[in-house]
Amino acid sequence: MKITPHIVVQGADTASAFYRAAFGAEEITRIPTPDGRLMSVQLRMGDTTLHVADEFPEMGVLAPPSLGEGAAVVLGLEVDDADAAFAQAVSAGAEVRQPPQDMFWGDRHAQLDDPFGHRWNISQHLHDVPHEEVVAAAAKLFG
Secondary structure (H helix, E strand, O other): OOOOOEEEEOOHHHHHHHHHHHHOOEEEEEEEOOOOOEEEEEEEEOOEEEEEEEOEHHHOEOOHHHHOOOOOOEEEEEOOOHHHHHHHHHHHOOEEEEEEEEOOOOEEEEEEEOOOOOEEEEEEEOOOOOHHHHHHHHHHHHO
């Protein structure tokens, strides 16, 4: 079993170009509809497939800006170089939420928002941390 994310945006063609520039995605296929919208743009990102679609309000398919609350899901990228991946995404137009920093769970971690209302984590694993230490550090942070 695997999970394949499908995200909805306002402007799937523009979003596809952004994801190619920001994250090095490769476009595999696209399915246009007669009215010019895109039902799906299939992108390959590493060993994952991401589907990007235009809004279809008549079917209840809406992007974060139309929902007014943003996206309820954070998409995570595991990369070999978090600083380089972060810089590439920001250069392509992503908004910085948290610049890369070493985190208590053993990753170099950053967070950004894409221009289409979706939030992304960028993580580079640096070293293993015992689970008990991670739990204690999280309790201290959120306690």
